[in-house]
Structures are given as structure tokens and as C-alpha cells.
Amino acid sequence: MCFQKIMSAEIQQTETDKPRGLRKGIPRILPKHINPVLIFVLIFTLIVAWQWYDTRDQIAGLQLELAKRLAEANTSGKESRNLATEATEAGRRAETKLSMLEARLAESQSQQLALEALYQELTRNRDEVTLEEVEQLLLIASQQLQLASNVKAALIAMQEADARLQRIDRPQLSPLRKILAKDMDLLKAAPYVDTVGISLRLDNLAAASETLPLAMELRPPERSSFPAQAPAAENVWLKFLREAWEDVKRLVRIQRMDKPDVALLSPTQAYFLRENLKLRLLSARHALLARDGASFKVDINTSLDWINRYYDNKSEAVVNMLEVLYQLQDSQIGIELPGISASLDAVRNYRLAHERANR
Numbered sequence: 001m002c003f004q005k006i007m008s009a010e011i012q013q014t015e016t017d018k019p020r021g022l023r024k025g026i027p028r029i030l031p032k033h034i035n036p037v038l039i040f041v042l043i044f045t046l047i048v049a050w051q052w053y054d055t056r057d058q059i060a061g062l063q064l065e066l067a068k069r070l071a072e073a074n075t076s077g078k079e080s081r082n083l084a085t086e087a088t089e090a091g092r093r094a095e096t097k098l099s100m101l102e103a104r105l106a107e108s109q110s111q112q113l114a115l116e117a118l119y120q121e122l123t124r125n126r127d128e129v130t131l132e133e134v135e136q137l138l139l140i141a142s143q144q145l146q147l148a149s150n151v152k153a154a155l156i157a158m159q160e161a162d163a164r165l166q167r168i169d170r171p172q173l174s175p176l177r178k179i180l181a182k183d184m185d186l187l188k189a190a191p192y193v194d195t196v197g198i199s200l201r202l203d204n205l206a207a208a209s210e211t212l213p214l215a216m217e218l219r220p221p222e223r224s225s226f227p228a229q230a231p232a233a234e235n236v237w238l239k240f241l242r243e244a245w246e247d248v249k250r251l252v253r254i255q256r257m258d259k260p261d262v263a264l265l266s267p268t269q270a271y272f273l274r275e276n277l278k279l280r281l282l283s284a285r286h287a288l289l290a291r292d293g294a295s296f297k298v299d300i301n302t303s304l305d306w307i308n309r310y311y312d313n314k315s316e317a318v319v320n321m322l323e324v325l326y327q328l329q330d331s332q333i334g335i336e337l338p339g340i341s342a343s344l345d346a347v348r349n350y351r352l353a354h355e356r357a358n359r
Contacts, residue, residue, distance in 0.1 A: 127168060127170075127354065128351070128354065128355065130164050130165070130167070130168055131347065131350065131351040131354065132351070133161075133164060134161040134164055134165060134347055135344070135347045135348060135351065137157045137158070137160055137161040137164075138157070138158065138161055138340060138343055138344050138347060139344070140153075140157045141153070141154035141155075141157035141158050141161075141340055142154070142339070142340055142341075142344065144157065145187075145337050145339065145340065147289065148195055148196075148289055149193065149195045149289065149291050149333075149337060150195055150196060151187050151190060151192060151193075151337065152192075154187060154340070155184060155187055155188065158180060158183065158184050158187070158340065158343070159184070161180065161343075161347075162177060162180050162181070162184070165177055165180070172350075173350075175346070176343075176346050176347060176350055179342050179343050179346045180343050180346075182342070183338070183340045183342060183343045186338040187337070187338060187340075190337050190338060191332070193331070193332070193333055195288060195289065195333075198285075198288055198328060198331060198333070199285050199288060199289065201324060201328065202281050202282070202284055202285040202288070202328070203285065205281050205321055205324060205325070206278045206281040206282050206285075208317065208321060209274060209277045209278045209281060209321070210274055210278065211317070212274075212277075212307070212311050212312075212315070212317055212318055212321065213311065213312045213315045213317070213318065214265065214270060214273075214310055214311055214312065215309075215310060215311055215312050215313075216265060216310075265310070273306065273310055276306070277303060277306055277307070280299045280302050280303045280306070281299070281303055283295070283299045284296050284299035284300055284303070284328075287299060287333075288333055291333060291336075291337075293332070293333050296331075296333055297329070300325055300328055300329050301329070303325055304322065304325050304326070304329070307321065307322060307325070308322070
């Protein structure tokens with residue numbers, strides 16, 4: 001309203017300032033005098049009012065946006081705090097689990113060290129036991145060679161010893177296995193003598209010698225003689241004499257002897273002959289096991305001589321025994337077998353060195 005009063009006053013003043021001719025003929029559109037400062041102030045006021053209004057609107061929008069952003073930031077802050085709390089809890093749990101894992105790792109490491117020590121101890125004990133077993137096997141092989149001359153059994157024992165050394169799988173055992181292989185090759189190249197088979201055959205012969213028939217016990221087969229038929233009207237006395245004559249003819253038999261010098265032995269001598277033959281066969285078996293070829297030949301030849309002289313050579317049992325003895329007579333048992341002392345010494349030296357190193 002002040003502004004309208006000011007405007008009306010300025011218009012009236014402007015009209016009074018005009019010439020009278022103009023005031024009468026021309027209508028008054030503009031005021032008599034317009035103050036530019038007032039217009040500038042008015043325009044500036046309008047601009048400032050519009051700017052203030054626009055600024056206030058923007059400020060209100062900014063306030064709303066700021067409130068919205070603050071609400072979102074608050075929500076995000078709460079979520080961040082929750083996530084931080086959860087992360088802290090997860091970190092604590094992870095630290096707890098890490099501590100437990102470290103404790104278990106330390107425990108497992110200590111157990112692993114204990115197991116390694118135990119394994120080393122068991123391995124050392126196993127190696128010592130294996131070496132002792134190898135030495136025992138080589139001793140058995142040596143006994144088989146020296147006492148029984150059984151090359152096959154000795155080779156089996158040495159092959160088993162080599163297999164046990166192979167299971168240890170140590171480079172240090174290579175020289176020892178080479179020595180074993182060399183001794184086994186020597187045994188394989190040696191002539192084979194079936195000591196066990198010959199020994200069994202001699203045992204069977206010794207057992208059968210007790211039942212062999214002697215030559216002096218041989219009797220010719222009885223001929224069946226049918227008495228002549230007596231006449232129906234024969235006298236009783238003639239019949240009696242004829243039967244007595246038949247009985248007398250049975251008392252005396254004539255036999256052709258191919259060897260007239262058959263030894264007649266008393267029952268005691270026959271008993272000792274059988275026992276001596278049995279002892280000779282057992283002595284030949286002992287000479288076989290001892291690899292005494294000379295004694296073996298002597299015992300076999302003596303047994304053959306006694307059987308040919310005192311026993312019935314036509315009996316099947318005697319013929320079979322003579323055949324076996326002739327076969328044994330040609331056997332070569334005096335073969336010197338190689339020894340395995342090198343393998344035994346190598347195993348003993350290695351075992352002693354291994355025991356000293358473990359102390």
C-alpha cells in the first residue's frame with residue numbers, strides 16, 4: 001500500500017510538471033517524474049524476493065534431501081556397525097579357531113616327531129631282526145651243505161635270505177647281496193647228488209634185508225606123485241609094503257646144485273649175517289651223508305658180495321635189491337661242494353657294524 005501511495009504521488013507530481021497544453025490535449029499515460037533509484041530498488045527488491053523465494057525452496061529441498069541422506073546414512077551406519085560387530089565377532093572366532101589350530105598343529109608336530117622317532121626305532125629293530133634271520137638262514141644252509149650235502153635245501157635257504165635283504169631295500173646291502181649271489185651261483189654250478197633220495201633207498205634196503213631168503217634155505221619143489229592104483233584083490237600085507245615104500249621115497253630127494261659150495265649157516269650165524277648186512281647198508285648211508293666216497297664204495301661192494309654169496313639170487317626180492325645196489329655203486333658222492341663262509345662272514349660283519357652305528 002505504501003508502494004501504491006508512492007506511485008500515485010509520483011504520477012500526480014508528474015502531471016503537474018507538464019505544460020498545460022499538453023495536459024489538456026494528450027492523455028496522461030506516464031507519471032510526471034519517475035525516480036530511477038526507486039525503480040532500481042523496486043527491481044532489485046523483486047529480484048531479491050524471487051531469489052529469496054527460490055533459495056528458500058532450494059534450501060527446503062536441500063533440507064529434505066539432507067534429511068533423507070542423513071536417514072540413509074544413519075541406516076547405513078547402523079548396518080556398518082552391525083557388520084563391524086559381526087566382523088569383530090567373526091575375527092574373535094577366527095582367532096579362537098586359529099589358536100586351536102595352532103595348538104593342534106603343535107600337538108600333531110610333536111606326535112609326528114614321536115612317530116618318526118618310533119618309526120626309526122622300529123626300522124632299526126626290524127633291520128637288526130632281519131639281519132639276524134638272514135644269518136640264521138645262512139647257518140642252516142651251511143649245515144645242510146656240511147652235514148647232509150643237500151645243495152637244494154641250501155639254495156632254498158640262501159634264496160630266502162636274499163629275499164629278506166631285498167625287502168629292506170638299502171643301498172648299503174648291495175655288496176652283501178652280491179656275495180650271496182656269487183655263492184648261490186657256485187652252488188648251482190656244483191654237480192647235483194640226490195643225497196636224500198639215495199639215503200631213502202638205503203633205508204628201504206636196510207629194512208628189507210631182514211626178510212631176504214638165504215641160499216641154504218632153498219628147497220626144490222615137491223613133485224606130486226600119484227600112487228599106482230592097487231588091484232582090487234591085493235593082499236593087505238602087499239598094500240602095507242607099497243605104502244611104506246612111497247613114504248621112504250619122500251624122505252630122500254635128489255637135487256642138482258649149480259653152486260656146490262653153498263654155505264651152510266647155523267641159525268645164529270644167519271641172524272648175524274642179516275644184522276651185518278643191515279649195518280653195512282646203514283654205514284653206506286652214513287658215508288653218503290659224510291660225503292665219504294671211499295667208505296660208501298666199500299660198504300656197497302661188501303653188501304653185494306654177501307648177497308651174491310649167501311642169499312637166493314633167484315628170489316625176486318634179492319634180484320631187486322641187487323639191481324638197486326648196482327645202481328648205487330655207480331653213484332658219485334665224493335664231490336666236494338663249495339662253502340658259503342664268505343656270505344656268513346659278510347652278514348656278520350655288516351650286522352656288527354650296524355649295531356655299533358646305532359649305539
